[in-house]
Amino acid sequence: MNYWLLKTEPNEFSIDDLQALGPGIEPWDGIRNYQARNIMRDDIKKGDLAFIYHSSCKLVGVAGVAKVVEEAYPDPAQFNPKSKYYDPKSTKETPRWVCIGVTFVERFKEVIPLAEIKQIPTLSAMVLVNRGRLSVQPVRPDEWNTIMDMKE
DNA sequence: GCCAACGTTGGC
């Protein structure tokens, strides 16, 4: 079992939206970055857990936890000309982009701010801290535990 | 809204 971090802009989709789905499955679509895609396609497995991270908003940080319930499959949005994630270069025979399915696990009482995470020495190697721009990224078990301990 | 860091595109 592995740990991940999934970024989302809460204006678009937040931990509250995920919670509102209850046991429902949310397709984690619209990922249009090759490195993030490769992680979803090759590494993320059913049963893995992921932090839901709120970016580009007032309170930037880790907002909760989701569980992977569907492994990578072609992202339907890439074939939909009306979607903002439409990719005219992708074909059904050789789809370029994939998504995964996640479900709600936990909403933290308070978002754990990025600023706070940056101050913890044992978290200084986190991809989140070192490499800003990657919307799907791995989290080490010790990093996972450290952040879970930062909750109220 | 600014801007740094990074990813992607496309000419050669």
Place this chain on the structure above:
DNA sequence: GCCAACGTTGGC
């Protein structure tokens, strides 16, 4: 396959 130009991400 290099690299300049351009686009995007994302914290602040």
